[in-house]
Amino acid sequence: MKKFISRFFLALGIIFMVGIMFSQEFRRELANAISPILDPLSQAFPFHIVILILATFTAFYSSIIQRYTVDFKRMKEIQKKVMEFQKEYMEAMKQKNQYKLKQMESKKDEMQKMQSEMMSMQFKPMFYIGVVTIPIFMWLWLKVKNSVMEVIVPFAGKIHVADPVLIVPWWLFWYILCSITITQIIKKVFRIGV
Secondary structure, eight states, X not given: OHHHHHHHHHHHHHHHHHHHHHOHHHHHHHHHHHHHHHHHHHHXXXXXXXXXXXXXXXXXXXXXXXXXXXXXXXXXXXXXXXXHHHHHHHHHHHHTOHHHHHHHHHHHHHHHHHHHHHHHHHXXXXXXXXXXXXXXXXXXXXXXXXXXXXXXXXXXXXXXXXXEETTEEHHHHHHHHHHHHHHHHHHHHTTTTO
């Protein structure tokens, strides 16, 4: 049963990612599906606080998902072995040590397998996290698209929430800033990835 649930959410995350890439209608429907849950939040708080609340929620559940889906000990072990191999390989290349290079060729396949294992560890949680994050993003996107909301920001004054800040819309910049900050705090407090 656990395997079925895991595969279901993994598949759902993939469907969401593919759906939002290729269909604006899919984006709109996903946003509308989550509207009954998030609309009351936007009526109760200013938009920048709504984003802060959603970013906090995202940071919390994504940290929890990573804690239970990523083997951080194994990941650090792989990173260490791969870095040692690359350093050794570069030294052998600089010294033009053909004997050492030939010996290391046999290890190359093992290193590639380890790197793909590490990438798998990093990408798998992304699809689980996407199941919740993508609908939230689509709701925010639709809310901003149909609004005349303005915020007061440092150095720029009053701007529309969709105006660009460092090439991304303000709402997305604020969401990412809040999410990264809160994620770091949560990871330190709960010792995730240490």
